[in-house]
Structures are given as C-alpha cells and as structure tokens.
Amino acid sequence: MTTDSRLILVGQVGGGFGVRGEVRVTAFTADPLALTAYGPLLRADGSVGLTLTSARPDKNGVVGRAKEIATKEQADALRGLKLHVPRDRFPEPEEDEFYLADLIGLQARDGDDAAIGVVKAVQNFGADDMLEIAPAAGGPTWYLPFTRDAVPDIRLAEGWLRVLRPVEVGEREPD
Known part of the structure; x- marks a missing residue:
C-alpha cells in the first residue's frame, strides 16, 4: 500500500478559551471530535501545529487541551493557524465515494x-x-x-x- 502524504485541511485555531490554556478549534470535519483521533494536527509545511489531548464539542468545533499549549496567551498566539492531516490518516472511503x-x-x-x-x-x-x-x-x-x-x-x-x-x-x- 502506498502512503499519501497530501495534507487535508481539517480545522483552524480560533484562539484561547477561558484562562487555563484551553484552545478553541473550528472543525472542518463532519464529526468535530474526530480531530482528537487523527494524531498531531499539522501546519501547512508539515510540522506539528497542535496535538489535542482532550476535547469537548463547541458550537463550531471543539474546545480542548493541546500538548503544545499551557497558557491562554499561547493559545491566542496561534489564532488563525490552519490545521492539516495527511490524507493517509483518513479511512478509505466506501465504494463509489471519495474525498x-x-x-x-x-x-x-x-x-x-x-x-x-x-x-x-x-x-x-x-x-x-x-x-x-x-x-x-x-x-x-x-x-x-x-x-x-x-x-x-x-x-x-x-x-x-x-x-x-x-x-x-x-x-x-x-x-
């Protein structure tokens, strides 16, 4: 099986949430909580952007904790960061379906x-x-x-x- 490293846009950092270092992420996936299952979410250049360690649903995505963020200021500094996942981390589509x-x-x-x-x-x-x-x-x-x-x-x-x-x-x- 060949690996497909094309990056798929799955979300964007909205900034900090609260005062304890949580981050709000707008999800572009059908199931926003799927963002926690993809492993590290990558920047457009392929480097790690966020690794969500926990998340709960929010109106446009999720609010959660990330390994890379400890403070509200760190979360706010990432506002606007687009988050990607390599195509090969997605399940294969059903017959007659595609991404x-x-x-x-x-x-x-x-x-x-x-x-x-x-x-x-x-x-x-x-x-x-x-x-x-x-x-x-x-x-x-x-x-x-x-x-x-x-x-x-x-x-x-x-x-x-x-x-x-x-x-x-x-x-x-x-x-």
Whole structure:
C-alpha cells in the first residue's frame, strides 16, 4: 500500500478559551471530535501545529487541551493557524465515494474525451465546491461548479473526470 502524504485541511485555531490554556478549534470535519483521533494536527509545511489531548464539542468545533499549549496567551498566539492531516490518516472511503482531495491531480476531459486540463484544487468560497482547473494549453486557471451536471463522470482509479463547461455568455450551444 502506498502512503499519501497530501495534507487535508481539517480545522483552524480560533484562539484561547477561558484562562487555563484551553484552545478553541473550528472543525472542518463532519464529526468535530474526530480531530482528537487523527494524531498531531499539522501546519501547512508539515510540522506539528497542535496535538489535542482532550476535547469537548463547541458550537463550531471543539474546545480542548493541546500538548503544545499551557497558557491562554499561547493559545491566542496561534489564532488563525490552519490545521492539516495527511490524507493517509483518513479511512478509505466506501465504494463509489471519495474525498474531495482525491480529485486534485485528476485529468479533466471534455465531452469528446479530449484532455483539457488538470484539477489543481477544490475551492469553496462560501456557496458550493468549485473545481479549479489548470488548462492543458497553459494560461489562467478557471473554475467549474462541482455538480453532477458539470462533472457527470468521475473515474478516480483511471485518473480522470469528465467536465462539461457551461455555455459562455454570447456563445451559442452547438446544434
């Protein structure tokens, strides 16, 4: 089995909680308490950011103790720190399921099966997930809503997905 060291964003430090060195962490996971099961939570560069030793649910995530934090000031100093977990620490998804991070690097193919780019990132600007596509011919990246209509076919094991770009304003749909 190969290891996958891509880092997945799972939370962000909100700062100190109370006066005894607890830290508030906003969780980007379905189960906020899962943050305690992943082991050390990493910084974007792969170094250890926080190791939660205990946690309890909070409105946006968890409040807990971390090995690296002893005071409220230390917790406040980490406010805004993004916390990541290597992809290989997540359980394998069920059949016909995947993690959004698994889409990164897939070849984007059009309706005629021509390679038109590569998925560079999956972004969420507050509404829905968007695929950021780096064009095969070079130039600026472009975004595509990650919907069944826009991405009707995902072949993870084969390394590609089908993308159907919306018709641009002023363009006509083919007859």
